[in-house]
Amino acid sequence: MEANDTELRALMRAGLAGDAAAYRTLLTRLSRALRAYYKGKLGRSGRSESEAEDLMQETLLAIDTRRHTYDPAQPLMPWVYAIARYKLIDHLRRTRSSLSEAPIEDAFELAARDDAAEAESAFDLTRLLGRLPDKMRNAIQDVKLEGLSVSEAANRSGMSEAAVKVNIHRGLKALAQMIGREKKP
Amino acid sequence: MKTDELIAMLSTNVEPVRHRPPWRTIGLAVVFGWMTVLVLVLAALGLRPDLFHSASIEPVLLKLSFAAVTLVPATYFLIRLSRPGGEGNAPLALLVLPFFVIALLAGASLASAPATHWDVMIVGHNWLECLISIPIIAIVPFAIIVWAVRQMAPTDLSRAGALVGLVAGSLSAIGYSFHCIDDSVPFVAVWYGVTITLCTFAGWKLGPWLLRW
Numbered sequence: 001m002e003a004n005d006t007e008l009r010a011l012m013r014a015g016l017a018g019d020a021a022a023y024r025t026l027l028t029r030l031s032r033a034l035r036a037y038y039k040g041k042l043g044r045s046g047r048s049e050s051e052a053e054d055l056m057q058e059t060l061l062a063i064d065t066r067r068h069t070y071d072p073a074q075p076l077m078p079w080v081y082a083i084a085r086y087k088l089i090d091h092l093r094r095t096r097s098s099l100s101e102a103p104i105e106d107a108f109e110l111a112a113r114d115d116a117a118e119a120e121s122a123f124d125l126t127r128l129l130g131r132l133p134d135k136m137r138n139a140i141q142d143v144k145l146e147g148l149s150v151s152e153a154a155n156r157s158g159m160s161e162a163a164v165k166v167n168i169h170r171g172l173k174a175l176a177q178m179i180g181r182e183k184k185p
Numbered sequence: 186m187k188t189d190e191l192i193a194m195l196s197t198n199v200e201p202v203r204h205r206p207p208w209r210t211i212g213l214a215v216v217f218g219w220m221t222v223l224v225l226v227l228a229a230l231g232l233r234p235d236l237f238h239s240a241s242i243e244p245v246l247l248k249l250s251f252a253a254v255t256l257v258p259a260t261y262f263l264i265r266l267s268r269p270g271g272e273g274n275a276p277l278a279l280l281v282l283p284f285f286v287i288a289l290l291a292g293a294s295l296a297s298a299p300a301t302h303w304d305v306m307i308v309g310h311n312w313l314e315c316l317i318s319i320p321i322i323a324i325v326p327f328a329i330i331v332w333a334v335r336q337m338a339p340t341d342l343s344r345a346g347a348l349v350g351l352v353a354g355s356l357s358a359i360g361y362s363f364h365c366i367d368d369s370v371p372f373v374a375v376w377y378g379v380t381i382t383l384c385t386f387a388g389w390k391l392g393p394w395l396l397r398w
Contacts, residue, residue, distance in 0.1 A: 015196075015199060016201065016202050016203075016204070017201055018199050018200065018201035019199070020196050020197065020198065020199040021196075023195070023196045023199045024192060024193075024196035027192045027195060027196060028192055031188050031192060035188075053188065056188065057186065057188060057191050060188075060191060060192070060195065061191070061195070062338075062398070064195045066269070066337075066338040066398075067202050068202050068203065068204060068205045069204075069205070069207070069267075069268045069269060069337050069338045070204065071204055071206070071268070072204055078270045078273075079268075079269050079270055080269075081270065082269035082270030082271075082273075082340045083269045083338065083340065085340070086269065086340035090397070118187065118188055118189065120186065120187055121186050121187075121188070123186045124186060125186045125190060125191070125194075140194075143197070143198045144194045144195070144197050144198065145194055145197070147197050147198065148198075149198065150198065150200075165200060168200070169200075172195075176398075177398075
């Protein structure tokens with residue numbers, strides 16, 4: 001498991017340096033580990049599959065928007081696991097009357113899990129984007145969805161490059177918040 | 186939304202991100218909070234008139250060191266708890282130690298004085314001002330430090346909130362000790378102890394609500 005962490009950590013470091021391909025591989029692998037983790041925690045009832053997918057996506061967004069808090073000198077999985085567990089507890093608090101327990105386990109266990117059976121979450125990206133302020137929505141639309149470079153997006157919108165970056169970051173954070181709030185008790 | 190779509194979005198045009206060490210963000214907020222406390226005390230309460238007399242040095246130092254001894258470890262633990270997983274086996278119980286020590290000192294001081302002086306030693310000249318001022322002044326550094334912790338990613342919101350309260354209360358007590366003219370150890374133990382504890386409790390209750398992300 002430790003070897004697994006070393007590999008994921010290398011991907012994370014590359015991702016932090018701006019390597020999109022490495023970051024994509026990392027998120028894909030984390031998504032599988034998290035899917036297995038949440039499915040296990042939420043039980044195997046019919047509802048739990050999409051619930052697990054919702055929670056996993058929420059956690060991926062949280063990992064992305066909070067990646068500046070990861071210390072590259074530390075192992076990666078304990079950091080990921082702490083976020084996953086935090087999001088689980090938060091989710092249970094909001095959706096269940098009584099809080100079932102989320103035991104502390106070995107963070108490296110998480111890296112060993114894998115579930116590639118993708119389901120669709122209940123979140124509709126287009127609709128969520130539609131609720132963002134124009135500047136944030138356009139910045140995310142141009143750079144993150146259409147793949148324009150930041151300078152191209154800056155030219156198109158008339159904003160500075162720094163403003164485009166800030167709007168992307170704030171927009172993703174706002175998306176993560178909307179997803180968190182969207183859950184019904 | 187399919188997870189593939191989400192991952193594709195997040196990994197398109199990935200901006201390089203530099204690790205932001207929490208000690209810098211939180212540390213700056215603590216320093217800034219401390220400066221606002223000093224300004225508030227100067228503007229709203231004023232310094233004690235005999236601050237620079239030699240007889241005031243010892244009591245002022247006592248109050249300052251009590252507040253500092255609660256402040257420094259609380260700041261250290263807050264820095265740890267502001268990143269995911271930082272709460273793992275942090276020996277937070279250590280934080281009650283300063284309160285315990287000052288209670289012992291207060292006990293010793295009361296024991297060495299006649300019982301008829303006890304009420305004066307505990308109630309002092311202005312216990313009410315102390316009880317009200319420290320929590321109110323603490324609101325400003327509390328808000329500043331909450332803002333800083335929100336930039337990070339705490340995963341134990343009650344404990345992180347309690348630590349923010351403890352730090353803010355200690356900062357406020359440091360400021361207030363330049364104004365306060367009640368110098369007995371029991372006074373400091375009771376009123377400084379109670380107000381700082383109150384701030385900690387408020388932070389503990391508000392944490393899950395203010396720090397959620």
